[in-house]
Amino acid sequence: MNKWMNLCFIGMLAFASAALAAADLEINTPAITALKNTMQARHGQLAPHYASGAVGLTRDGNVALRDASSVPLAARQSVNGLVADENRDRAGLYREIARANGHPEWEAEVRSTFAQRWIDKAASGWWVQNAGGAWVRK
């Protein structure tokens, strides 16, 4: 009898430690930190375009050129470049987080979690895509 009780306790302890370990996702790998830093540096250039409405946050965790006409023709190419670079880094970030936690198949779910949080945290005045894909101004 005692043996079973002991086993039961050991099982519970194992369960508790597994639950604790699952409480946080690993986000402190060199790859994730590097992506975070380049995105942080790029944000200074993207922020004015978020504010002007030229660039918006999509529902799938990317950024998109929403209103090309609000960008002067001369600057359009550089904005396109910023958007492409940002989306490439974001894809890398989602992939790296899933990988760092031993579940590459989580990438899509990491992406949709980020998509929601980017939009939730967007400053007022920025344009974001709603669930139906329509652009709305926060």
Place this chain on the structure above:
Amino acid sequence: MQKRVVGSVGAIGLLLAGCVTINIYFPAAAAEKAADKIIDEVWQLKQEAKPAAPAAETKGEAK
């Protein structure tokens, strides 16, 4: 007595099932927390941790 044994076996079974569940299912709350942390840093939404200049770096070590 027998009942308790059966109960313990059942409990262990449930616990094992729980462990498997944790490993398979996406930890949504933890992911949200991680996302918030990264977004705050990328968009610099939380400035309090960043005073004007970080501590002096040790540069130009003597040779």
